[in-house]
Amino acid sequence: MALFDRLKDQAKNLQQQAQGGRGTTGGHGTATGGHGQGASRGGSRSQLVGVLKTQLGSLKAELKSGAYRDASMAMCALVAAADGQVDAAEMQQMESLILGNEVLQNFPPEQLRQRFHKHVDQLTRNFPQGKAEALQEIAKAGKKPTEARAVIQTGIVIAGADGHFSQAEQAVLREACGALGLAPAEFQL
Numbered sequence: 001m002a003l004f005d006r007l008k009d010q011a012k013n014l015q016q017q018a019q020g021g022r023g024t025t026g027g028h029g030t031a032t033g034g035h036g037q038g039a040s041r042g043g044s045r046s047q048l049v050g051v052l053k054t055q056l057g058s059l060k061a062e063l064k065s066g067a068y069r070d071a072s073m074a075m076c077a078l079v080a081a082a083d084g085q086v087d088a089a090e091m092q093q094m095e096s097l098i099l100g101n102e103v104l105q106n107f108p109p110e111q112l113r114q115r116f117h118k119h120v121d122q123l124t125r126n127f128p129q130g131k132a133e134a135l136q137e138i139a140k141a142g143k144k145p146t147e148a149r150a151v152i153q154t155g156i157v158i159a160g161a162d163g164h165f166s167q168a169e170q171a172v173l174r175e176a177c178g179a180l181g182l183a184p185a186e187f188q189l
Helices: 002-018 041-058 066-080 088-100 109-125 127-143 145-160 167-180
Strands: none
Touching: 041 145, 066 088, 066 109, 066 127, 066 145, 066 167, 088 109, 088 145, 109 127, 127 145, 127 167, 145 167
Protein backbone atom coordinates (compact mmCIF):
# COMPACT_ATOMS: atom_id res chain seq x y z
CA MET A 1 0.00 0.00 0.00
CA ALA A 2 2.10 2.89 -1.30
CA LEU A 3 -0.13 5.49 0.32
CA PHE A 4 0.60 4.16 3.80
CA ASP A 5 4.32 4.06 3.07
CA ARG A 6 4.23 7.70 1.94
CA LEU A 7 2.17 8.71 4.99
CA LYS A 8 4.62 6.89 7.22
CA ASP A 9 7.53 8.80 5.66
CA GLN A 10 5.65 12.08 6.07
CA ALA A 11 4.83 11.26 9.70
CA LYS A 12 8.50 10.57 10.41
CA ASN A 13 9.43 13.93 8.85
CA LEU A 14 6.82 15.73 10.90
CA GLN A 15 7.94 13.96 14.06
CA GLN A 16 11.54 15.01 13.40
CA GLN A 17 10.36 18.60 12.90
CA ALA A 18 8.51 18.49 16.22
CA GLN A 19 11.76 17.37 17.84
CA GLY A 20 13.64 20.36 16.43
CA GLY A 21 14.45 19.37 12.84
CA ARG A 22 13.80 21.62 9.85
CA GLY A 23 12.41 21.23 6.37
CA THR A 24 8.70 20.91 5.76
CA THR A 25 8.59 19.22 2.44
CA GLY A 26 11.85 17.23 2.17
CA GLY A 27 11.90 14.91 -0.87
CA HIS A 28 9.69 12.24 0.67
CA GLY A 29 6.47 10.81 -0.70
CA THR A 30 6.88 10.91 -4.45
CA ALA A 31 3.79 11.04 -6.62
CA THR A 32 4.55 7.59 -7.97
CA GLY A 33 4.50 6.09 -4.49
CA GLY A 34 7.04 3.38 -5.22
CA HIS A 35 7.98 2.72 -1.59
CA GLY A 36 6.15 -0.54 -0.80
CA GLN A 37 8.83 -3.19 -1.21
CA GLY A 38 7.82 -6.42 0.42
CA ALA A 39 7.09 -5.00 3.87
CA SER A 40 3.98 -6.30 5.53
CA ARG A 41 1.13 -4.03 4.55
CA GLY A 42 -0.57 -4.53 7.90
CA GLY A 43 2.73 -3.74 9.59
CA SER A 44 3.23 -0.49 7.69
CA ARG A 45 -0.33 0.58 8.49
CA SER A 46 0.24 -0.20 12.15
CA GLN A 47 3.54 1.65 12.07
CA LEU A 48 1.92 4.68 10.44
CA VAL A 49 -0.83 4.86 13.04
CA GLY A 50 1.76 4.36 15.79
CA VAL A 51 4.05 7.10 14.46
CA LEU A 52 1.18 9.58 14.13
CA LYS A 53 -0.12 8.71 17.59
CA THR A 54 3.35 9.28 19.02
CA GLN A 55 3.70 12.56 17.17
CA LEU A 56 0.29 13.75 18.38
CA GLY A 57 1.15 12.64 21.90
CA SER A 58 4.24 14.83 21.83
CA LEU A 59 1.95 17.80 21.12
CA LYS A 60 -0.58 16.92 23.82
CA ALA A 61 0.20 19.97 25.96
CA GLU A 62 -0.43 22.28 22.98
CA LEU A 63 -3.71 20.67 21.90
CA LYS A 64 -6.10 21.75 24.63
CA SER A 65 -8.28 24.32 22.89
CA GLY A 66 -11.97 23.99 22.25
CA ALA A 67 -11.32 24.63 18.54
CA TYR A 68 -9.07 21.55 18.33
CA ARG A 69 -11.57 19.44 20.30
CA ASP A 70 -14.52 20.46 18.14
CA ALA A 71 -12.62 20.18 14.85
CA SER A 72 -11.29 16.74 15.81
CA MET A 73 -14.77 15.47 16.61
CA ALA A 74 -16.08 16.82 13.32
CA MET A 75 -13.12 15.14 11.56
CA CYS A 76 -13.79 11.81 13.30
CA ALA A 77 -17.47 11.99 12.33
CA LEU A 78 -16.56 12.75 8.72
CA VAL A 79 -14.21 9.77 8.62
CA ALA A 80 -16.86 7.52 10.18
CA ALA A 81 -19.52 8.65 7.71
CA ALA A 82 -17.23 8.95 4.67
CA ASP A 83 -19.05 6.12 2.90
CA GLY A 84 -22.41 7.77 3.57
CA GLN A 85 -23.52 5.61 6.48
CA VAL A 86 -22.54 4.72 10.03
CA ASP A 87 -23.79 1.56 11.72
CA ALA A 88 -23.97 0.94 15.47
CA ALA A 89 -20.81 -1.22 15.50
CA GLU A 90 -18.84 1.45 13.65
CA MET A 91 -20.10 4.12 16.05
CA GLN A 92 -18.97 2.05 19.02
CA GLN A 93 -15.56 1.40 17.46
CA MET A 94 -15.06 5.09 16.62
CA GLU A 95 -16.08 6.13 20.12
CA SER A 96 -13.56 3.68 21.59
CA LEU A 97 -10.83 5.08 19.35
CA ILE A 98 -11.72 8.64 20.31
CA LEU A 99 -11.85 7.97 24.05
CA GLY A 100 -8.62 5.95 23.90
CA ASN A 101 -6.73 8.64 22.00
CA GLU A 102 -4.01 10.10 24.25
CA VAL A 103 -4.41 13.69 23.04
CA LEU A 104 -8.21 13.65 23.15
CA GLN A 105 -7.97 12.60 26.79
CA ASN A 106 -7.31 16.32 27.40
CA PHE A 107 -11.10 16.68 27.21
CA PRO A 108 -13.97 15.21 29.25
CA PRO A 109 -15.32 12.07 27.52
CA GLU A 110 -18.89 13.36 27.56
CA GLN A 111 -17.89 16.49 25.64
CA LEU A 112 -16.24 14.34 22.99
CA ARG A 113 -19.20 11.96 22.73
CA GLN A 114 -21.69 14.79 22.48
CA ARG A 115 -19.82 16.58 19.69
CA PHE A 116 -19.04 13.39 17.79
CA HIS A 117 -22.66 12.18 17.93
CA LYS A 118 -23.98 15.61 16.91
CA HIS A 119 -21.91 15.50 13.71
CA VAL A 120 -22.67 11.86 12.97
CA ASP A 121 -26.41 12.56 13.37
CA GLN A 122 -26.16 15.51 10.97
CA LEU A 123 -24.15 13.47 8.47
CA THR A 124 -26.54 10.52 8.51
CA ARG A 125 -29.63 12.73 8.29
CA ASN A 126 -28.39 14.84 5.37
CA PHE A 127 -24.84 14.01 4.28
CA PRO A 128 -24.14 17.09 2.10
CA GLN A 129 -25.41 19.53 4.73
CA GLY A 130 -23.76 17.60 7.59
CA LYS A 131 -20.47 17.55 5.69
CA ALA A 132 -20.65 21.32 5.09
CA GLU A 133 -21.28 21.91 8.81
CA ALA A 134 -18.45 19.55 9.83
CA LEU A 135 -16.04 21.28 7.43
CA GLN A 136 -17.03 24.66 8.90
CA GLU A 137 -16.22 23.34 12.37
CA ILE A 138 -12.91 21.94 11.12
CA ALA A 139 -12.01 25.27 9.49
CA LYS A 140 -12.10 26.99 12.89
CA ALA A 141 -8.90 25.13 13.86
CA GLY A 142 -7.09 26.72 10.92
CA LYS A 143 -6.09 29.76 12.98
CA LYS A 144 -3.31 27.74 14.64
CA PRO A 145 -1.12 25.71 12.24
CA THR A 146 -0.19 23.13 14.90
CA GLU A 147 -3.86 22.47 15.66
CA ALA A 148 -4.81 22.42 11.98
CA ARG A 149 -2.21 19.75 11.21
CA ALA A 150 -3.14 17.81 14.33
CA VAL A 151 -6.79 17.65 13.19
CA ILE A 152 -5.71 16.05 9.90
CA GLN A 153 -3.32 13.70 11.71
CA THR A 154 -6.11 12.71 14.10
CA GLY A 155 -8.31 11.96 11.09
CA ILE A 156 -5.59 9.82 9.51
CA VAL A 157 -5.04 7.91 12.76
CA ILE A 158 -8.78 7.26 13.10
CA ALA A 159 -9.16 6.33 9.42
CA GLY A 160 -6.18 3.96 9.50
CA ALA A 161 -6.96 2.32 12.83
CA ASP A 162 -9.05 -0.42 11.22
CA GLY A 163 -6.26 -1.26 8.76
CA HIS A 164 -8.26 0.03 5.80
CA PHE A 165 -7.90 3.56 4.43
CA SER A 166 -10.70 3.88 1.88
CA GLN A 167 -10.90 6.27 -1.05
CA ALA A 168 -13.91 7.94 0.60
CA GLU A 169 -11.90 8.52 3.81
CA GLN A 170 -9.02 9.96 1.80
CA ALA A 171 -11.46 12.25 -0.02
CA VAL A 172 -12.92 13.72 3.19
CA LEU A 173 -9.42 14.18 4.58
CA ARG A 174 -8.44 16.10 1.43
CA GLU A 175 -11.55 18.28 1.82
CA ALA A 176 -10.65 18.91 5.46
CA CYS A 177 -7.17 19.97 4.34
CA GLY A 178 -8.82 22.49 2.03
CA ALA A 179 -10.99 23.82 4.85
CA LEU A 180 -7.87 24.30 6.97
CA GLY A 181 -5.81 25.88 4.21
CA LEU A 182 -3.38 22.96 4.16
CA ALA A 183 -2.06 21.21 1.08
CA PRO A 184 -3.26 17.58 0.95
CA ALA A 185 0.17 16.70 -0.48
CA GLU A 186 1.72 17.62 2.88
CA PHE A 187 -0.04 14.51 4.21
CA GLN A 188 0.38 12.52 0.99
CA LEU A 189 -3.37 12.58 0.35
